[in-house]
Every structure is written in C-alpha cells, then in structure tokens.
Amino acid sequence: MPLASEQLTVGEMLLRHGISRRGFIQFCTATATAMALPPWIGAAMAEQLRNARRPSVMYLSFQECTGCFESLTRSFSPTIESLIFNVISLDYDDTLMAAAGDQAEAALATAMKDNFGKYVLVIDGSIPTGAAGAYCASGGRSAVDTLREAAKGAAAIVCVGTCSAFGGIPFADPNPTGAWPVTAIVGDKPIINVSGCPPIPEVITGTLLQFVSTGRVPDLDEHLRPKVFFGNTIHDRCYRRPFFDEGKFAKSFDDEGARNGWCLYELGCKGPTTHNACATIKWNGGTSFPIESGHGCLGCSEPGFWDKGSFYAAQPSAEWGKAGAPSPRRAVELGGAAVAAGAVLGVASAGVSRLRQHRSEQEAADHDRKEL
Amino acid sequence: MSRLGDIPIRSESSARNEPPAADGGLGGGVAAILSELVTLLERLVASDSPGAIDLRSLPMSPMDRAALQRALGAGEVQATVTAQGLSRVRETRVSGVWWVEHFDQQGDMVAELIDVSRVPAILTSATDEIAASARDLRAQLTSPSPGEGKHAARQ
Numbered sequence: 048m049p050l051a052s053e054q055l056t057v058g059e060m061l062l063r064h065g066i067s068r069r070g071f072i073q074f075c076t077a078t079a080t081a082m083a084l085p086p087w088i089g090a091a092m093a094e095q096l097r098n099a100r101r102p103s104v105m106y107l108s109f110q111e112c113t114g115c116f117e118s119l120t121r122s123f124s125p126t127i128e129s130l131i132f133n134v135i136s137l138d139y140d141d142t143l144m145a146a147a148g149d150q151a152e153a154a155l156a157t158a159m160k161d162n163f164g165k166y167v168l169v170i171d172g173s174i175p176t177g178a179a180g181a182y183c184a185s186g187g188r189s190a191v192d193t194l195r196e197a198a199k200g201a202a203a204i205v206c207v208g209t210c211s212a213f214g215g216i217p218f219a220d221p222n223p224t225g226a227w228p229v230t231a232i233v234g235d236k237p238i239i240n241v242s243g244c245p246p247i248p249e250v251i252t253g254t255l256l257q258f259v260s261t262g263r264v265p266d267l268d269e270h271l272r273p274k275v276f277f278g279n280t281i282h283d284r285c286y287r288r289p290f291f292d293e294g295k296f297a298k299s300f301d302d303e304g305a306r307n308g309w310c311l312y313e314l315g316c317k318g319p320t321t322h323n324a325c326a327t328i329k330w331n332g333g334t335s336f337p338i339e340s341g342h343g344c345l346g347c348s349e350p351g352f353w354d355k356g357s358f359y360a361a362q363p364s365a366e367w368g369k370a371g372a373p374s375p376r377r378a379v380e381l382g383g384a385a386v387a388a389g390a391v392l393g394v395a396s397a398g399v400s401r402l403r404q405h406r407s408e409q410e411a412a413d414h415d416r417k418e419l
Numbered sequence: 420m421s422r423l424g425d426i427p428i429r430s431e432s433s434a435r436n437e438p439p440a441a442d443g444g445l446g447g448g449v450a451a452i453l454s455e456l457v458t459l460l461e462r463l464v465a466s467d468s469p470g471a472i473d474l475r476s477l478p479m480s481p482m483d484r485a486a487l488q489r490a491l492g493a494g495e496v497q498a499t500v501t502a503q504g505l506s507r508v509r510e511t512r513v514s515g516v517w518w519v520e521h522f523d524q525q526g527d528m529v530a531e532l533i534d535v536s537r538v539p540a541i542l543t544s545a546t547d548e549i550a551a552s553a554r555d556l557r558a559q560l561t562s563p564s565p566g567e568g569k570h571a572a573r574q
Contacts, residue, residue, distance in 0.1 A: 067502050073502055073521050074503055076529075077521055080532075086472065086530075098547075332525070332527065
C-alpha cells in the first residue's frame, strides 16, 4: 500500500513528481548561490532535505492584497514553486487549496492538531484589531483570533511581506482598521520577517528552504529579517553607486543625467536606508530591479515606508544610519495599551505609534458608531 | 536583441596592474583562488571533506576567468546532467578540481562553482536510489510480463 504523502520523505515525494536527486541538487545549489551561502551547502542541503519528512506549512492570509503570494507563485523560474511545494507539505492555503468553507477550516484544524509544535506558520497581511477584529474575518473568526490560535502550535512564524512584518500599508496613517504586524500579536514564538511589497520570490523560498533544511532560525537583523538577504542596503550594492560617489545625480526623470544612468538619490531614491536584496538577486529571474529600470527605490522593505514622506523627495542625509521607524517589537512597546487584546504589553510611551493607535482606535469607534 | 547579455560590452581586467597571461603571470584574484584550492585539496586528502568555491560571488572580469581556466586546464572527464536544468561538469587538469556549471530550464546560468571532491555529488548515485532500483529490478524479475524479464536481466 503506498504511503500517504505526509509520510514520505522529501526525496520520495520529489521522485514521485519526477524530480531526481540530481535535479534537487541543481535546485539547492542555485538557491545557495542566490542566498550567498557557502557553495558546498547546496549539495549538503539537498541530501539533508531528501531524507527528511516534509514539514507541515500553514499559509494564512489576512489583511493583504495577495501581491506577496503572486510574487511567490509567479516566480520566474517555473521550477521554484513546484520544488518548494514538494519540499514542504502545504496543508493550508486558502488561495490555492481546492477545499472551501467548513472543509477548509477542518483541514486547518486537523493539520494544526496533527503537527502541533512542529509546523511552520506563514503569515501574509497585517492583522486588524479595530472593531474587535471585524475588519478581517474568515470562517466566523477574526484574523487576530485565528493568528493567536495558529501560533500556539507553530515551531516558527514566517511573516511574508511588509504588511505582516511591519504593518505595511494598512498600518499607515491613519490606520483605520487598527492594523498591526504579527510581532504585535505574538510574542512567544520565533519570528522571521521577510519584508518587501512584495518580497523577492527567491527571498521567500530561500528563507523557507533554509529554515526547513536546518531547522534553525537564520541570523536576523534588528527587524527580524534574515541577514543573508537584508544585511546590506540597496545603496551598498547599487550599480549606480559610483555616480553617487562622484556627485553625479539625475535631477529629473528625463534629463541628461537620467539618460546617462546617474544616481537617482535626488529623485527620492531610498536606497541608502533600505535593506533588501533587489540590487543583487534582482527581479523576474534576475533581469532587473527598479533602479535599473530608471526609478528610485521606494524603501518598501523597511518599517513605516508608507509614512516617510514623498517617494520623490530626496532623503535628508541626517536620516542615514538611523532607524526610519520603530522596529516591530518596539512598535508594540510604544503601542502599549493599544494592543491590550494582544499578548505583549510594554512600557506606555508617548511615541508616534501610540498616537497613531489612539487616533485609529478613535476613528474605528467613530466608524462603528456610523455603521450602527 | 532580446536579452541583456546580448548588449555588447568591452571588458577590462579588474586588476589594472595584472600582467598579461602571455607573460605567465597571474592576477591577484586568480592567485587567491588557486591558493584557496590548494587548501581545499589538502583538506580533501586529509579528511575526505569536499569543498567548493562560488565563482559567481567573486568579482571576476572575463580576463580573470580566462586566466583561471588557463591555469586549471582541462582534464579527462566531461559530463552533462539533464535533470531540472542542464549541468556541465568538467574535470580540470588539477586532480580533484572540477568546474561545474548549472543552468535553469530557460538556459540561464544559475550557479557556477569550482568543486573540490573525488567526484562531484551531482554525478554519484545515492545509496537509497540504488537500493530502490535493486528492489524494482528484483520485482521485475520475479513477476515478469512477457519480454520484460528478459529485458531487465540484460540490463
């Protein structure tokens, strides 16, 4: 009698799908190269994963636009998503799964119970806490309740996209839904933030693969992002950097400087304060990235990027090297009382986040009154 | 012109003071790679631990690359693996040093390594796969359908 798919090792599952050990070594080597990991790790990662049981992964989407998931599933190389979905057991994803309604909710409950303490929870989207969480609900449960329940049995949580990592656009002023990142709701689990609006597909799959193959949370920066992808700024690795050093700047998008490919700093490029791998891994199978296409970096992988002023205003150099916004955990502390319904309470502080939170709560209450 | 790689460029050596190859000299970058290879080869002999150098992570000009290829030369073995994409494995003149290139299904190179091992892992057969093949072959022999047993036995 054939084994159920969840009982198979990754290697057996790959073979069932016609992916040989050699094909898997090719994939892991390319992934290790893209992640700037030591090159011998590729073959070692392939061997380790092939003999491992496929880890259960739950992908929950909350207040989001599905852009991150589009990024993941529409990655340039068609082998990436097919391989990653063979390496993991994607037990719940409401965008992809065939089941719907009660069946889907039952699948989530069963997968959480069967894999308690072992599964990887992937969160896409921010979590609205205003109006008792009513702004985002599925199966009769609010996002905040679903997250708390799902987090209990998770081995780790991977926040895909700036919304789940830092709140993103829903968190932006005036934050009408009282949106928060995952770190504001869950305080007792390892959390890996893969930020970006959306994140680079190879960064999402690479982070998942690294965690699954090693079973360990990778080295993280102060915003809980894997250093291997977020250790450098866009500016550090930008091919236009020599023009910045020479003081050659485009002054408008159609001037001679722009045509000559000069630095876009004066046109608002946020590369100097943005940590991401766009300048090295690039997009669409390594074809290009925004700066290479003639537009400055928006800083979408940083906390609070939506509220940092115009995308087209030059960034004061005084901001360089400073945190542009509170880190996610810091945001929780500043938010203090605002996340009383959450789990983590910090020192109440008259910070920006708290003011914003009070404002959004007030507006949510006003909105509720109008609705009634 | 459909690809970025089609845009003609003129490359200069990354090391301006690098003597040309005709003089028999090696640039600093190439010499550093060869030095690392010596270390990896000695480790391979001492502890049977394979190693690798990721060529795409190194800032090498086409001239550096050509100098490295000349320094390593060509060995006796060349192999092509057709799996998820194409992989080319070439032995160099230096025993235990292999030049390995991986391409994706679109034909774009996704990894280029110098592999230091007895045989690169991608060429060897894994024990579990050999065991599975033995099981399959035995099953074929014990319950052959017309013609199949004969065919399997020949293989």
